[in-house]
Amino acid sequence: GESVGLHLPTLSVQEGDNSIINCAYSNSASDYFIWYKQESGKGPQFIIDIRSNMDKRQGQRVTVLLNKTVKHLSLQIAATQPGDSAVYFCAENMGSSNTGKLIFGQGTTLQVKP
């Protein structure tokens, strides 16, 4: 079946450094991608999204890059802060579906060292 996966289970960065979290997807028909942040004991929280007709989208301190050629998605966090420590999930919406169904990756744990 289709899958969305993350390259690294855990990423450890120094406070103030930039973080890059990667995600691979396998369904070329996917047309919408979302990054979620999940803090311990809480539900996932929307960070940023990108549609397949875009290569890059920027938010506040976050940037998502989409490379459709190699089916790769990345989340860049600038000047990483302790509050960024969480599990990050990428999710894809599979193309023709009008139901909003998302396929989630396994998640990457981001640890920010003070």
Next chain:
Amino acid sequence: NAGVTQTPKFRVLKTGQSMTLLCAQDMNHEYMYWYRQDPGMGLRLIHYSVGEGTTAKGEVPDGYNVSRLKKQNFLLGLESAAPSQTSVYFCASSPRGRVGNEQFFGPGTRLTVL
């Protein structure tokens, strides 16, 4: 505006017992979803609803039933709980299912089946 709420927050069941998890949203969203999250894994879709009175199966529907009698509520039922259903359950809602509509998540229900 409470967003998405889930009841209960924690529950311990014995094998064979039944229970219902309640999800409520006050954002007038059309679409609602139930996911389960197991350790070290992303979220997997159990069932979803594209409107009041409608439900559909997701990726892992076996052992669960759902109902959407009111637009604001989405109930997840376990008729005969099994240890394999030990998990954290998240409910989500979105305005529509189309691309560009993020899902808003509740805080989760932690269920243990002994």
